Amino acid sequence: MEDIKLLKGNEVLAIAAIRCGADGYFGYPITPQSEVMETLMDERPWLTTGMVVLQAESETSSINMIYGGAAAGKRVMTSSSSPGLSLMCEGLSYLAGAELPCLVVNVARGGPGLGSIQASQADYFQLVKGGGHGDYKLIVLAPNSVQEMNDFVGLGFDLAFKYRIPAVILTDGIIGQMMEKVTLSPERPRRTEEELAKECGDWATTGRKASRGKANLANSLFLDSVDLEQHNLHLQKKYREIEKNEVLCEQIQVEDAEYIMVAYGTSSRICMKVVEDMRKEGHKVGLIRPITLFPFPTEIIAKAAEHSKVILSVEMSAGQMVEDVRLAVGCACKCRVEHFGRFGGVVHSPAEVYEALKALM
Amino acid sequence: MKEEIIIAGFGGQGVLSMGKILAYSGVMQGNEVSWMPSYGPEMRGGTANVTVILSDDRISSPVIQEFDTVIILNQQSMDKFENAVKPGGILLYDPNGITHPPKRADIKVHTIAATELAGKLGNAKVFNMIVLGAYLKLKPVVTIENVVKGLKKSLPERAHKLIPANEEAIRVGMESVE
Amino acid sequence: MMKVEKISENMVYQKPRLITNNTMHYCPGCSHGTVHKIVAELIDEMGLEDNAVAVSPVGCSVLAYNYIDIDWVQAAHGRAPAIATALKRLMPDRLVFTYQGDGDLAAIGTAETIHSLVRGENIVIIFINNAIYGMTGGQMAPTTLIGQKTATTPYGRDTALNGFPYKMGEIAAMMPGVTYVTRQSVDKPAAVRAAKKAIKKAFENSIGCKGTSFVEIVATCNSGWKLSPVASNDWMRENMFPEYPLGDLKNNG
Numbered sequence: 001m002e003d004i005k006l007l008k009g010n011e012v013l014a015i016a017a018i019r020c021g022a023d024g025y026f027g028y029p030i031t032p033q034s035e036v037m038e039t040l041m042d043e044r045p046w047l048t049t050g051m052v053v054l055q056a057e058s059e060t061s062s063i064n065m066i067y068g069g070a071a072a073g074k075r076v077m078t079s080s081s082s083p084g085l086s087l088m089c090e091g092l093s094y095l096a097g098a099e100l101p102c103l104v105v106n107v108a109r110g111g112p113g114l115g116s117i118q119a120s121q122a123d124y125f126q127l128v129k130g131g132g133h134g135d136y137k138l139i140v141l142a143p144n145s146v147q148e149m150n151d152f153v154g155l156g157f158d159l160a161f162k163y164r165i166p167a168v169i170l171t172d173g174i175i176g177q178m179m180e181k182v183t184l185s186p187e188r189p190r191r192t193e194e195e196l197a198k199e200c201g202d203w204a205t206t207g208r209k210a211s212r213g214k215a216n217l218a219n220s221l222f223l224d225s226v227d228l229e230q231h232n233l234h235l236q237k238k239y240r241e242i243e244k245n246e247v248l249c250e251q252i253q254v255e256d257a258e259y260i261m262v263a264y265g266t267s268s269r270i271c272m273k274v275v276e277d278m279r280k281e282g283h284k285v286g287l288i289r290p291i292t293l294f295p296f297p298t299e300i301i302a303k304a305a306e307h308s309k310v311i312l313s314v315e316m317s318a319g320q321m322v323e324d325v326r327l328a329v330g331c332a333c334k335c336r337v338e339h340f341g342r343f344g345g346v347v348h349s350p351a352e353v354y355e356a357l358k359a360l361m
Numbered sequence: 362m363k364e365e366i367i368i369a370g371f372g373g374q375g376v377l378s379m380g381k382i383l384a385y386s387g388v389m390q391g392n393e394v395s396w397m398p399s400y401g402p403e404m405r406g407g408t409a410n411v412t413v414i415l416s417d418d419r420i421s422s423p424v425i426q427e428f429d430t431v432i433i434l435n436q437q438s439m440d441k442f443e444n445a446v447k448p449g450g451i452l453l454y455d456p457n458g459i460t461h462p463p464k465r466a467d468i469k470v471h472t473i474a475a476t477e478l479a480g481k482l483g484n485a486k487v488f489n490m491i492v493l494g495a496y497l498k499l500k501p502v503v504t505i506e507n508v509v510k511g512l513k514k515s516l517p518e519r520a521h522k523l524i525p526a527n528e529e530a531i532r533v534g535m536e537s538v539e
Numbered sequence: 540m541m542k543v544e545k546i547s548e549n550m551v552y553q554k555p556r557l558i559t560n561n562t563m564h565y566c567p568g569c570s571h572g573t574v575h576k577i578v579a580e581l582i583d584e585m586g587l588e589d590n591a592v593a594v595s596p597v598g599c600s601v602l603a604y605n606y607i608d609i610d611w612v613q614a615a616h617g618r619a620p621a622i623a624t625a626l627k628r629l630m631p632d633r634l635v636f637t638y639q640g641d642g643d644l645a646a647i648g649t650a651e652t653i654h655s656l657v658r659g660e661n662i663v664i665i666f667i668n669n670a671i672y673g674m675t676g677g678q679m680a681p682t683t684l685i686g687q688k689t690a691t692t693p694y695g696r697d698t699a700l701n702g703f704p705y706k707m708g709e710i711a712a713m714m715p716g717v718t719y720v721t722r723q724s725v726d727k728p729a730a731v732r733a734a735k736k737a738i739k740k741a742f743e744n745s746i747g748c749k750g751t752s753f754v755e756i757v758a759t760c761n762s763g764w765k766l767s768p769v770a771s772n773d774w775m776r777e778n779m780f781p782e783y784p785l786g787d788l789k790n791n792g
Contacts, residue, residue: 024628024629052625052628054625054628057651057653060650061618064614064615064621064622064625064651065622065624066625067614067621067622067625068594068622068623068626069629071626072592072630074625090615098613205592206592206610207589207591207592207609207610207626207630207633207634207635208589209591209609209610210589215608216610217604217612217613219611221602
């Protein structure tokens with residue numbers, strides 16, 4: 001029988017981590033995502049699956065614990081909210097440079113600075129474009145329901161290990177705090193030492209140098225610039241591969257749409273209502289919902305732009321994803337690209353989005 | 362069926378848990394549900410509110426600005442949400458502490474003296490269940506059987522002995538709504 | 540071609556088996572080479588080649604992974620103890636140690652160091668204290684002595700401007716979760732033997748999960764100090780040892 005629960009987005013992250021065989025969680029409390037670690041501490045998975053859960057002294061430390069665990073080939077995860085992610089950007093750059101797989105969750109809140117604790121999508125640039133130093137990419141998943149919060153934990157780990165890259169779940173306070181029905185993932189056991197050696201044996205620093213016959217090293221230092229350029233080329237090749245294979249995107253009534261909204265996460269839920277309301281009135285309105293923000297659904301948007309008059313990027317930010325939408329549409333296309341945002345922790349009401357789109361018709 | 366509700370009052374009045382029980386009851390009868398709370402410092406001593414949506418179909422936006430039913434448990438919430446009731450919708454409130462009653466003529470206004478009734482029952486903790494009972498009398502979106510199932514699901518095992526008192530409070534609320 | 544047996548016949552000394560053939564970048568006279576040797580010998584002698592993960596810092600020993608032939612994780616500046624925490628928690632039967640300098644451990648990584656000690660992580664921290672930033676070209680470290688000239692204290696460390704040197708060993712010893720704190724040097728054969736014994740004990744503590752072990756090595760940086768290797772040892776004995784006295788600070792193992 002299906003295991004249907006009513007859970008908060010934050011709670012389900014914790015439950016899903018345990019159920020999908022995560023080896024460790026390292027984190028630091030910050031609103032609006034503290035329920036993740038609270039739920040884990042309450043569940044005490046170290047008594048059942050053997051999963052390690054540890055409260056670190058800072059987000060800087062958390063992400064470096066992730067670096068250590070990931071280096072050993074373990075399935076490790078952390079979660080935080082925007083100001084914490086700023087601290088983690090150093091570690092994310094190292095993880096990307098050393099090609100270590102892990103799962104990082106940002107339950108984003110308003111910024112800049114200490115900002116607010118209300119939901120925001122203003123960390124798109126930080127996680128999709130960079131944040132830390134150097135040319136790197138992270139796989140960024142943007143759930144828009146509690147069910148997807150559950151599903152993307154397992155998916156995030158799978159993609160992270162497939163490409164040896166950090167995977168990020170970029171969500172916000174609304175999806176973290178709200179409760180919806182969720183079907184939990186089937187339980188899968190943590191990997192045994194033998195399984196880990198088989199899957200990650202050529203790189204993981206498990207300490208088993210003698211049996212392996214060679215030492216493994218987790219490292220992002222290449223003192224010779226030519227070597228570092230080669231390493232960068234290798235990373236870029238991997239990112240192109242990800243762009244080719246891993247785009248996830250939901251399209252709602254896009255086929256005949258003349259007016260298309262592009263929105264992810266919480267904004268996409270609001271836009272879904274706007275599509276419903278406008279279709280009832282006979283307007284040809286659709287929604288493209290990027291599920292992966294990197295890789296971005298560039299081709300899908302470009303194709304939709306061919307038959308649409310206006311594309312409206314709806315974000316809880318001053319306009320970040322809209323840059324990628326513009327790149328996708330290109331200047332040669334006649335379709336207009338506009339942005340509508342509320343920010344600083346303010347969430348659009350469906351009525352506001354409706355009005356913003358109506359004004360473009 | 363689609364019912365969009367906001368419950369708003371002081372932190373500590375059981376606003377969030379009332380919403381949770383309602384949402385669980387919806388799950389018990391196979392509805393799609395969403396429960397979206399206000400969160401953070403505003404909950405500590407300030408106002409708290411929760412939006413609950415019960416629907417037969419997939420729920421699009423959990424964030425809405427108009428509601429079929431607005432349940433109000435303090436004056437601040439009255440000031441904030443009186444105008445959020447859809448025309449023809451329901452505004453249910455506890456008159457305790459309300460200095461400016463609702464003025465709108467295009468909605469149905471009901472009262473439930475839940476603070477007073479909870480005092481009479483000698484159990485302040487069932488306050489929110491009295492309100493829930495009043496609401497379910499006006500809008501029977503879930504059956505009392507499913508509420509009891511929801512309570513069982515949402516309360517830890519050790520609190521199950523409190524279920525009969527909660528059930529009683531719901532019935533009192535149903536009988537007392539005006 | 541020379542016959543190998545011919546060499547072994549007269550061999551009186553050889554590098555430890557787990558020291559690689561890579562050319563070391565350390566300056567002649569630097570203490571790092573000696574400490575690396577001790578560590579490599581111990582891992583071999585204690586049979587830990589198949590049970591050890593080390594964490595290298597940012598600083599002169601950033602490339603330690605090139606010299607000691609075991610699994611290494613190269614850390615961001617100061618973060619080694621956080622990395623070691625996760626490695627040990629996720630693989631409790633392994634020897635996990637960090638190898639860090641004074642800038643890494645006592646300046647930028649202070650929080651990570653202190654909190655791994657607070658938690659009593661079952662790791663070993665090897666702390667090379669040479670009172671200077673070697674890799675970046677000889678700037679002031681938190682442990683730089685009062686009056687000591689460095690690239691960023693060209694007129695000597697002035698307490699009004701730069702504050703005072705501090706003793707991380709003493710701080711480590713205060714922590715209930717820390718089992719073993721010792722301060723050693725490698726300036727003469729007897730000292731090398733004592734340091735080796737100390738690191739061995741620390742390694743045993745990690746394997747036995749007996750709490751944190753903190754081994755501070757008061758070390759030379761003849762390039763940074765702008766002294767010959769011999770004069771560096773003398774300067775260290777005269778100036779460093781009074782500020783950082785050698786010996787066990789805590790031994791609950």
